[in-house]
Amino acid sequence: MGFDMVAVFSQPLLVWIQFLIAMLMYCWRQPRKENFSLRLGLVIAGTAAFTLAASYVGFVSEPRLMGEWSFLTQMVLFGSLPFVMALLTSFCFDVPPWTSVFLTVAAFSTQNVAMGFLGVFYVIMGGLGVVADVESEVIALYPVSVDLLNLVTCILFTVVSYLMCWRFFASKLKREWKTRPQDWSIAAIFVAVVLVEIVFDMSMKSTYNYGLPVFQRAVFGVTKLFICFFLLYSEFQLLYVGGLRHDMAISERLLRERVRQYEVGQATIEAINVKCHDIRHQIRHFGDNGQVVDRETLKDIAHEVEIYDAGVRTGNAALDTILTEKSLACQNRGITLSCIADGHALDFMPDAEIYSLFGNILDNAMEAAVLQGEGKRCVSLIVQRRGGMVSIHEENYFAGELDLSDGLPRTTKDDKDNHGFGMLSIRSLAEHHGGTLAVRAEGELFLLDVLLPLE
Structure with missing residues (x-):
């Protein structure tokens, strides 16, 4: 495979690896299904094969797909990617559907954060004359092919971005966590991510054909980063508030039950006290009028009175x-x-x-x-x-x-x-x-x- 093939496959594979790592970062502590290693291997092999096949078709066999139809092609690919990954997450991890959606949204936004930082970096470096302002590079926001320098730069920005997202978001997830099936707001966030991040990203890249100044391109890139972080923050705030709402509902239900039990318990204790009080009076008068009480009767009464000691x-x-x-x-x-x-x-x-x-x-x-x-x-x-x-x-x-x-x-x-x-x-x-x-x-x-x- 020559250099041209490297140019065709390098960038899609880089995005695939970033997205896969982001998915594992959010999913790794979740409960796993049986034969997890086999399932994960199948997902990795299948998605890698699809990435290579789609890249070949789009850039080589049907170049119009990534040429004049590029906007539509990328919209379809990137728009369907989160939905497919949500299904694959459910295939490997023992989580409900909405949990899978939540994890996919978080991973998708995290991958966009990494590429957003890298894009802003190349726009600024291109404006300063550090990298060549090649038309294909400007449109893509990052180099089409991956040489050693570009690879190191991409790894650096990815590591920093992912560590940041781990610190503020992924580390908050616990093994026993899961979303609520009725939490439709997770679905709303999912739609927002697909529409806002993908549509904005593709529209932003298209505007670069008009030769926008470096400052405006950088502002677009920073705006994309802000949107990604805001959606991540909103998603986790929604999770946190939803968890609090659920816990409060349970606590209120328990408290109401305790109030009912308290009222019943109070009435029961008062009834016991009255009964024990009557028994004690009966014992005092057993000897009146020359009555004789057998031992078994006294033993039974003494046993009943023991309850009063409680x-x-x-x-x-x-x-x-x-x-x-x-x-x-x-x-x-x-x-x-x-x-x-x-x-x-x-x-x-x-x-x-x-x-x-x-x-x-x-x-x-x-x-x-x-x-x-x-x-x-x-x-x-x-x-x-x-x-x-x-x-x-x-x-x-x-x-x-x-x-x-x-x-x-x-x-x-x-x-x-x-x-x-x-x-x-x-x-x-x-x-x-x-x-x-x-x-x-x-x-x-x-x-x-x-x-x-x-x-």
Whole structure:
């Protein structure tokens, strides 16, 4: 293959490599399908073959495609490329369709950022007379063929651009992240990228045929860069806001459920207290009028009265309700719950928030404790004032390793979409009151600390 063939294939292959690297940069930490290596190999081989074949047809066998029909040809190719790559992403990675769209949009914009920087560089260098102002080079914004100097320059700008996009965008994605199927705004971003970036880019290159001054060409290039960065920023802001909206909806749903449980629990505890109070009076009068009570009856009554010992008095009605409720649940599960709490320290919080906060803390602790052996089924809770802060400290034994994500333990449930929000709710409530949540492991102990400023 001679030099002309290198000129034909070098630039399309360079764009293909850039786009492939950008795709892998955003997709690499996503869940992979079975036979991932084989699937990825097929995608690489197939897209490379298509790139070479399309380049040959467009530049050699049907030169009109990249000549008088160049604008239409490139619009079709570059316009269909993101759609095809979105399908190929779903072929290799175990992600929903809209996640695949999101990743493809991000990769497409990142590749355009790299080529945009390179284009501005060549426009400026051409204006300064450092590189020749060849017509084909001006139209393409970068050299048609790739010699050693152009290759090094392209690699340099690509590395810098990709590192920048990794730092501000790609590193924000997590393995368990995925978009919501109903998030049609991702599709809107996709259309915006295809229309704005591709149409603007092709229109910008066409205007260079009119011999625009270097300054105007540079302004066009910088404008393209701004559009690419703005779309990337908007896309990730949309992801961030959508995630917050989803988490808030879950937290509000949990809080509403806690309010309902609090009302039911409060009524239940009051009924238990009335019953136990009546039983105690009955015991006092058993000896009246010479009545004799057999041992079994007294034993049954004593067992029923034990439930009254589960009642907790902290000075805060909402805290008393949730602690009493969880104490009864711990007794039924064979868990020892020890508690030292200054309920008055929480008087600044609404009852529903107190119920939700401690309900989530104790539910998680009981879930871990019930899996432990004898002697380790215990939960400890301390609520106290420390200076101008309220300290909530909880300890329990747990099995396995503590796997944290964003400072919170990952849920061990299979249905991760509908679990793992207890800790999010705890942190949300803490931050709502200007406080903090911290979790850590020390050996077999799980420790949770919430600090809230006294209001």
